[in-house]
Amino acid sequence: MKIDLKATGNRIKEIRKQHNYSMAAFANLVGNSSASTVNNWEKGNNLPKQARLEKIAILGNTTADWLRYGDFNDYIKQLLAKATLKKELTEEQLDQLIADLKKQKITYSQDLKILTLANELFPDLFESSYLVGLSQQPTSLIAEDFTTYHIEKDACYRADILPIIEDLLHDSPQKEINASILFIVFNLLKRAEHSNEFLTIPEILTLLSDVITDDIAYQHTSTSKVVDYTELIKKRTKGKRLSDKTVKKKYVQTKTTLEALLDQFYSEYH
Numbered sequence: 001m002k003i004d005l006k007a008t009g010n011r012i013k014e015i016r017k018q019h020n021y022s023m024a025a026f027a028n029l030v031g032n033s034s035a036s037t038v039n040n041w042e043k044g045n046n047l048p049k050q051a052r053l054e055k056i057a058i059l060g061n062t063t064a065d066w067l068r069y070g071d072f073n074d075y076i077k078q079l080l081a082k083a084t085l086k087k088e089l090t091e092e093q094l095d096q097l098i099a100d101l102k103k104q105k106i107t108y109s110q111d112l113k114i115l116t117l118a119n120e121l122f123p124d125l126f127e128s129s130y131l132v133g134l135s136q137q138p139t140s141l142i143a144e145d146f147t148t149y150h151i152e153k154d155a156c157y158r159a160d161i162l163p164i165i166e167d168l169l170h171d172s173p174q175k176e177i178n179a180s181i182l183f184i185v186f187n188l189l190k191r192a193e194h195s196n197e198f199l200t201i202p203e204i205l206t207l208l209s210d211v212i213t214d215d216i217a218y219q220h221t222s223t224s225k226v227v228d229y230t231e232l233i234k235k236r237t238k239g240k241r242l243s244d245k246t247v248k249k250k251y252v253q254t255k256t257t258l259e260a261l262l263d264q265f266y267s268e269y270h
Contacts, residue, residue, distance in 0.1 A: 001079055001111055003068050003176065006044030011067050013042040015060035030055040050173045064173075065108040072108065073098060079111055080118065085125045089118075097121055110170060197264050204261050207254050216254060217247045 016026045016038070023035035023042075031052040040046055048056065053064040060067070069075045076098060080089060089097065097118055106113045119126050168178040192198055210216040218238040242250070 003047065005047060007070060008047060008067055009042040009044040011070065012056055015056055019059060069108050075108060076114065079114060083115055087125060089122065093122055109175060196268050200261050200264060204258065207258055211254060216250050217241055
């Protein structure tokens with residue numbers, strides 16, 4: 001469920017006020033930032049990074065998820081309201097659902113698992129068309145309509161792609177950022193699919209990946225211009241770091257290659 005930044009800001013402000021910290025003192029305490037940064041958090045302009053959220057949560061004797069989403073009971077109520085059930089859960093039903101969620105250690109951001117359990121407990125409250133999507137993969141991040149996909153369990157989609165998405169969007173402390181990056185990439189692929197230079201996109205992303213992850217500073221044998229996505233699920237050992245002189249040379253080479261690839265796109269559209 002989407003984070004209400006303004007509500008998160010109010011919760012951060014409440015914790016700061018409880019301890020009588022000025023914005024400047026609070027900023028220094030939770031991450032060597034500035035008073036204006038704290039002001040932006042409290043106004044709901046942006047969200048603190050995970051490390052800072054955790055420090056604020058410690059000060060408030062709570063959790064980073066509470067800061068993001070508020071009270072868990074309220075989170076469940078809002079999620080169920082968005083699911084447009086036939087009627088609202090009674091207080092007794094809500095208590096039963098929350099107790100079972102805690103027993104199964106299902107928490108914030110695991111929306112599909114929450115709705116799946118609610119459906120199992122109170123099936124009469126859900127529309128039949130909605131149940132089809134939930135019933136196919138009750139523990140998967142993405143609900144699927146079997147008649148649409150017909151994908152075997154051992155297919156690369158299930159075996160390789162879904163686990164990566166599950167890890168990034170459920171288990172990562174940076175799941176909000178991961179989601180935004182994934183949707184940018186998905187949108188890029190969808191819009192560029194018919195470009196004459198589409199086949200150069202894996203090479204561009206591989207070069208950017210080497211820079212962003214600092215893999216460029218290490219020796220690796222792969223020279224393929226095509227990304228093997230099955231390799232992404234393997235833990236990579238970087239080994240010995242290259243000399244600064246060599247790394248600088250590789251940066252120059254990478255920049256030259258990227259510029260050449262981007263020139264190809266420029267030539268196509270101009």
